[in-house]
Amino acid sequence: MRSARLLLVCGLAACGGGGGEPRPDAMQVSFDRSAMLRNLGENVLLPAVRDFDARADALVTAIAAQCDALGTPDEEAARAAAQDAWKQVMLEWQRVETMQLGPVAMDNRLLRDRIYSWPVTSACAVDQEVMARWNDPASYDITTELVNRRGLAAVEYLTFAASLDTSCPPQSAPAGWDALSDADKRAARCGYAETAAIDLAAQAQVLRDAWEPEAGNYVDVLASAGEAGSPFESAHAAVNVVSDALFYVDYFVKDMKIAEPAGIVPNACGLAGTVCPAELESPHAPHGKENVLANLRAFRAVFTGGDGLGFDDFLAAVNAAELSTTMLADLDAAVAAVEAIPGDLGTAAVDAPEAVAAAHAAVKRVTDNLKSQFLTVLSLDIPDDVAADND
Amino acid sequence: MTSRPTTIERVRAALVRPVDATGLAAFRVLFGVVLFAGIVRVLTSGWIEKMYVEPRFFFSYWGFEWVRPWPAAWMYVHYAVLAVLALFIAAGLFYRASAALFFIGFTYTQLIDVTNYLNHHYLVSLLALLFVFLPLHATWSIDAWRKPSVRRETLPAWVLWLLRAQIAIVYVNAGLAKATSDWLFGAQPLNIWLTARMHTPIIGPWLGELWVAYVASWGAFLYDTTIVLWLSWRRSRPFAFAAVIVFHGLTFLWFNIGIFPFLMTVNATIFFAPSWPRRLVRGERREPRAEGGERRLARPVAALIAAYLAVQVLVPLRHFLYAGDVLWNEEGMRWSWKVMVREKHGSTTFYVTLPDGRQVQVPPRRYLNGRQEREMAAQPDLILQLAHRIARDYEDAGYGRVEVRAESLVSLNGRRARPMIDPTRDLARVEDGLAPKDWILSGPTEPPKQLEVVSWR
Numbered sequence A: 001m002r003s004a005r006l007l008l009v010c011g012l013a014a015c016g017g018g019g020g021e022p023r024p025d026a027m028q029v030s031f032d033r034s035a036m037l038r039n040l041g042e043n044v045l046l047p048a049v050r051d052f053d054a055r056a057d058a059l060v061t062a063i064a065a066q067c068d069a070l071g072t073p074d075e076e077a078a079r080a081a082a083q084d085a086w087k088q089v090m091l092e093w094q095r096v097e098t099m100q101l102g103p104v105a106m107d108n109r110l111l112r113d114r115i116y117s118w119p120v121t122s123a124c125a126v127d128q129e130v131m132a133r134w135n136d137p138a139s140y141d142i143t144t145e146l147v148n149r150r151g152l153a154a155v156e157y158l159t160f161a162a163s164l165d166t167s168c169p170p171q172s173a174p175a176g177w178d179a180l181s182d183a184d185k186r187a188a189r190c191g192y193a194e195t196a197a198i199d200l201a202a203q204a205q206v207l208r209d210a211w212e213p214e215a216g217n218y219v220d221v222l223a224s225a226g227e228a229g230s231p232f233e234s235a236h237a238a239v240n241v242v243s244d245a246l247f248y249v250d251y252f253v254k255d256m257k258i259a260e261p262a263g264i265v266p267n268a269c270g271l272a273g274t275v276c277p278a279e280l281e282s283p284h285a286p287h288g289k290e291n292v293l294a295n296l297r298a299f300r301a302v303f304t305g306g307d308g309l310g311f312d313d314f315l316a317a318v319n320a321a322e323l324s325t326t327m328l329a330d331l332d333a334a335v336a337a338v339e340a341i342p343g344d345l346g347t348a349a350v351d352a353p354e355a356v357a358a359a360h361a362a363v364k365r366v367t368d369n370l371k372s373q374f375l376t377v378l379s380l381d382i383p384d385d386v387a388a389d390n391d
Numbered sequence B: 001m002t003s004r005p006t007t008i009e010r011v012r013a014a015l016v017r018p019v020d021a022t023g024l025a026a027f028r029v030l031f032g033v034v035l036f037a038g039i040v041r042v043l044t045s046g047w048i049e050k051m052y053v054e055p056r057f058f059f060s061y062w063g064f065e066w067v068r069p070w071p072a073a074w075m076y077v078h079y080a081v082l083a084v085l086a087l088f089i090a091a092g093l094f095y096r097a098s099a100a101l102f103f104i105g106f107t108y109t110q111l112i113d114v115t116n117y118l119n120h121h122y123l124v125s126l127l128a129l130l131f132v133f134l135p136l137h138a139t140w141s142i143d144a145w146r147k148p149s150v151r152r153e154t155l156p157a158w159v160l161w162l163l164r165a166q167i168a169i170v171y172v173n174a175g176l177a178k179a180t181s182d183w184l185f186g187a188q189p190l191n192i193w194l195t196a197r198m199h200t201p202i203i204g205p206w207l208g209e210l211w212v213a214y215v216a217s218w219g220a221f222l223y224d225t226t227i228v229l230w231l232s233w234r235r236s237r238p239f240a241f242a243a244v245i246v247f248h249g250l251t252f253l254w255f256n257i258g259i260f261p262f263l264m265t266v267n268a269t270i271f272f273a274p275s276w277p278r279r280l281v282r283g284e285r286r287e288p289r290a291e292g293g294e295r296r297l298a299r300p301v302a303a304l305i306a307a308y309l310a311v312q313v314l315v316p317l318r319h320f321l322y323a324g325d326v327l328w329n330e331e332g333m334r335w336s337w338k339v340m341v342r343e344k345h346g347s348t349t350f351y352v353t354l355p356d357g358r359q360v361q362v363p364p365r366r367y368l369n370g371r372q373e374r375e376m377a378a379q380p381d382l383i384l385q386l387a388h389r390i391a392r393d394y395e396d397a398g399y400g401r402v403e404v405r406a407e408s409l410v411s412l413n414g415r416r417a418r419p420m421i422d423p424t425r426d427l428a429r430v431e432d433g434l435a436p437k438d439w440i441l442s443g444p445t446e447p448p449k450q451l452e453v454v455s456w457r
Helices: A001-017 A024-028 A033-068 A073-095 A101-115 A123-135 A151-160 A184-212 A218-223 A236-248 A246-260 A288-304 A312-315 A321-339 A346-351 A353-371 A373-378 B007-016 B020-047 B046-054 B073-092 B094-111 B119-133 B142-146 B157-176 B181-185 B190-195 B209-232 B237-254 B258-273 B276-282 B299-321 B370-378 B380-395
Strands: B018-020 B154-156 B343-352 B359-362 B403-412
Touching: A001 B181, A001 B370, A033 A073, A033 A184, A033 A218, A033 A236, A033 A288, A033 A312, A073 A101, A073 A184, A073 A288, A073 B403, A101 A151, A101 A218, A101 A246, A101 B046, A123 A151, A123 A184, A123 A321, A123 B157, A151 B046, A218 B046, A236 A288, A236 A373, A246 A346, A246 A353, A288 A312, A288 A321, A288 A346, A288 A353, A312 A321, A312 A373, A321 A353, A346 A353, A346 B343, A353 A373, A353 B343, A373 B343, A373 B403, B007 B154, B007 B157, B018 B020, B018 B157, B018 B209, B020 B046, B020 B073, B020 B119, B020 B157, B020 B258, B020 B276, B046 B073, B073 B094, B094 B119, B119 B258, B142 B157, B154 B157, B157 B209, B157 B258, B157 B403, B190 B209, B209 B237, B209 B258, B237 B258, B343 B370, B343 B380, B370 B380, B370 B403
Parallel strands: none
Antiparallel strands: B018 B154, B343 B359, B343 B403
């Protein structure tokens, strides 16, 4: 029977005069998408969520210590430790941020926004919450606040901002702020940072619970895609959701994190490609470059599946190993190009624009293949397009 | 002694020969029901937001740049009205007015944005237009029940043959569109699509095998090019209709093609004997008595029909006027029934050069949603439209005349991505037109990639 099939294939291919030589060994190839999904869930996504949750808890401890140390000789050291804790949790979050699927993406990315609402952020809104909590800490409830007043971006501002002045214009400045002493301002900010960190840790726990096998077990939801009761029509549909997540590197990393602040594309500062600090991610830390590197490395982890099955194996299985090789090489080049940016992104956009442009171009090479041959070979759709009709 | 009729006279006589109106009435009812279901699906799927509310930019058809969507709430009302009109068509209530309004209203939804183009939506518009002029409400309709003047047991055969011709044009062109080396000798894009559908019950494990893709490709080619013949021949008709159901059932199962499978299954009934509903519903075997109808087809009507059919025959062939692969350059792609014949994705970035020499990149996402970007990235004329819009925006913002170039990397049927648009051409200065587009680069010449997986779960 197999030889009959091969004969048929050979016959048809021969008719085409080079329309695709069948590879005799290709008939032995196999690939299990469910196994890939399970591997990505167990060995890439779940560890990222666990690491983020652990770092979020550590951030709470570090900020509590910072608040305790206010006015003591240890104040600066405690503040530095809190800043370092924020950087650590941010790095872990950026891994998860690059893998936005499942619980973090549900309800129009509600959980994601509670943890990290960028680019919807407002230092002024955070200042207003600082004052609101300071005035009535007992009844203050951060969980009812808008996402631009919570999460990692709020904690970053409170932990890194050098000035004690409010970020608000005079007409919307929090009432009573200017009347506070510097010590009270520090205490008010640190208190709100602690509240925000506790809220962040709670959201991280929610996310982790959704993935953990003994709780929400989203790993199994992913791995059993297509089976009875699954929210996914098929394993292929679940693979498409994972590939959708990879597009974060196109729209968010390439365009919003690198190109917009550097003025490579039009931005909030105008159409003419002027450097625009307002577009920077993590401007107070500053931590934009590190975020981008974490995103690219997380992309690589999903693409390769770590030591297990990933998209590289999927591509190899469908006779597209050279695309996999190209994308991985481009990805490594992109990481190297971002690493080569001197200093932080904001400074480099002014002082070394060619380095930022080179990094942007390197990331673009990855996303060009992602948006073209990667999709066609694997018969995947771009995000937002899955449900549309064709013909 | 009477002379033998000439061929033209025989054709004329055949065109006005009375045929049972129930087959055409059934076609009208089924068509209306399928449209109703399709419209309700759009209303309840959230697509109105995606197609008409979300986009900040709409791609226009020539001459229809003025067409714009209603405000969101009114788009819902618009579709709700279309659903009612579809039911009116099915019921034969205010039939001509309903068909006319449906044609206008449905075509309007298609004209808003070129990225909404689907072959079967185009077919819906064409059939709705024909309905306006064809008396398909002559029987089995509320109009016929209300108005004796409308009621007829038979209709002239040209009505039936015009609809048959329309459907035949669709099928045959869909088949001819598959007569490519990619489809027939590379088994693409079916090989790509089938390997992604190995979760299909029972037959799924086979879909990853290359020989299955070849069989499916040739089968689809032969199906499309010959199904009209088999449906028209009485002896093969039952088997042909079974093939229609299986073929379109599989396409429904495997692909997101909306109402297309149902529409084409309904369309297949137009090739049945005109009395099939009478026999099916009432068990009657008699043909209805011929009523005093047209003795001959009026010349203006005949001329209009001939012109319409000529357009329908020639438009799908216009791609032969252009060099290169139509699946790559898309010159002659629309309105040509090239249904599901390519897997094409691309990445496009626009480069704006300001008068002072500065260069800015413009990602399409600044203007488009994901669905629009996917469509634009594969279609050069849409890339040109967006380039013009970008140039206009810069000029409106006071930057003067800017140059806009596009870097467009496109993968066709799994091939390595290659540039589709000449990156040196200033698209802001390029006008769209019917002439061959020299700013589109040559397509790939290497064979498409083949996916060979036997146990892809």
